[in-house]
Amino acid sequence: MIDLLESRDKIDKIDMEIVRLFEKRMKICEDVAEYKIATGKKVLDAERERQKLKALRGRAHGEFNQLGIQELFEQIMAISRKRQYQLLTEHGVEDEEKLEMVDFLPLNNVTVVFQGVEGAYSYAAMREYFDDDIKSFHVKTWRDAMEAVVEGKADYGVLPIENSTAGIVAGIYDLLTEYDLNIVGEQIISPRHVLLGLPEASLEDIRCVYSHSQALAQCSKYLEAHPEWRTQEMENTAGSAKKVREDGDITQASIASRQAGELYGLKVLAENICSNDKNATRFVIVSKKPIYVKDANKISVFFELYHESGTLYHMLSHIIYNGLNMTKIESRPIPGKNWQYRFFVDFEGNLQDSAVKNALRGIEAEADRMRILGNY
Numbered sequence: 066m067i068d069l070l071e072s073r074d075k076i077d078k079i080d081m082e083i084v085r086l087f088e089k090r091m092k093i094c095e096d097v098a099e100y101k102i103a104t105g106k107k108v109l110d111a112e113r114e115r116q117k118l119k120a121l122r123g124r125a126h127g128e129f130n131q132l133g134i135q136e137l138f139e140q141i142m143a144i145s146r147k148r149q150y151q152l153l154t155e156h157g158v159e160d161e162e163k164l165e166m167v168d169f170l171p172l173n174n175v176t177v178v179f180q181g182v183e184g185a186y187s188y189a190a191m192r193e194y195f196d197d198d199i200k201s202f203h204v205k206t207w208r209d210a211m212e213a214v215v216e217g218k219a220d221y222g223v224l225p226i227e228n229s230t231a232g233i234v235a236g237i238y239d240l241l242t243e244y245d246l247n248i249v250g251e252q253i254i255s256p257r258h259v260l261l262g263l264p265e266a267s268l269e270d271i272r273c274v275y276s277h278s279q280a281l282a283q284c285s286k287y288l289e290a291h292p293e294w295r296t297q298e299m300e301n302t303a304g305s306a307k308k309v310r311e312d313g314d315i316t317q318a319s320i321a322s323r324q325a326g327e328l329y330g331l332k333v334l335a336e337n338i339c340s341n342d343k344n345a346t347r348f349v350i351v352s353k354k355p356i357y358v359k360d361a362n363k364i365s366v367f368f369e370l371y372h373e374s375g376t377l378y379h380m381l382s383h384i385i386y387n388g389l390n391m392t393k394i395e396s397r398p399i400p401g402k403n404w405q406y407r408f409f410v411d412f413e414g415n416l417q418d419s420a421v422k423n424a425l426r427g428i429e430a431e432a433d434r435m436r437i438l439g440n441y
């Protein structure tokens with residue numbers, strides 16, 4: 066019988082040899098980086114890598130080993146690029162500065178836009194984030210809010226991006242890729258939805274419940290317990306309260322905040338109706354100014370990838386390899402490119418950190434399209 070220890074001993078010797086050759090190869094890659102720093106040539110040379118993979122596969126025997134060699138060398142070359150990005154950062158080769166660091170966000174004499182009507186949760190988030198002396202106005206849609214900021218009618222916009230029960234607000238993710246705005250802050254608030262009706266209404270009268278789709282989703286368990294009620298989506302929660310007041314129909318109810326009920330003269334018919342009592346919504350604060358505050362510790366980016374196997378893995382490896390903590394990943398379809406996706410990733414860090422610079426350099430060089438959405 067073959068001796069296990071003897072085989073392992075042989076493997077160990079081969080592995081030592083692989084380590085020695087790997088380090089020898091990496092040393093030469095550092096020389097390549099030096100050449101690239103001096104000449105401005107890009108780190109990634111996709112054509113060279115394709116040729117190498119083809120040639121190396123051809124040296125291996127059998128389909129299994131050919132695939133193995135391909136995988137192995139894809140990794141080796143990805144590691145070589147990561148080292149080169151590090152060297153570029155170490156040599157102070159800066160990508161053009163996309164965002165400028167500031168000590169504080171300018172908050173004096175500013176105008177803020179939010180979507181919805183007064184009493185909406187975006188309004189509450191704005192009140193929480195900004196000082197009392199700001200000027201504010203509201204618009205009908207999220208797109209209107211984005212445009213108000215782009216056109217300079219508002220300095221900041223407040224937009225809901227994620228709820229801990231219902232998940233992401235997909236429309237906001239998509240709009241962030243359409244408009245060249247920058248996330249400069251975030252605010253989490255805990256919506257406490259209540260069921261609101263006319264003062265003369267009681268629970269037995271209700272036939273139809275109006276609210277924003279997110280609020281309906283956040284109260285889905287409560288609504289499922291009332292299968293006799295219809296639900297109808299509206300643009301925002303406070304607007305649904307306004308509608309119930311204006312229609313004056315005792316069969317209508319709204320899911321909104323207690324404050325919206327007070328604002329529109331409605332009665333609380335039921336409380337604690339959220340499926341998750343820790344329900345919280347995260348809002349982002351967007352600005353046209355390409356800035357970030359010096360102690361910002363979260364970065365949001367999005368990127369699109371070539372439709373090839375392993376591309377997402379390679380992209381995320383830039384974050385992992387540089388020791389950064391990824392806190393979120395989402396994907397959204399790319400309009401007009403069926404079954405292709407755009408990825409949104411959040412990770413901890415500040416744009417001044419070398420690890421962040423290295424990771425972003427790699428992602429930018431290797432993704433189809435990439436943009437930093439903000440450091441906040």
Ligand SMILES: C=C(O[C@@H]1C=C(C(=O)O)C=C[C@H]1O)C(=O)O
Nearest residue numbers: 094097108109110113114142145
């Ligand atoms: C080392 C180089 O940089 C990158 C890494 C490669 C490798 O490790 O073989 C090949 C091409 C480049 O994408 C190079 O340009 O030769």
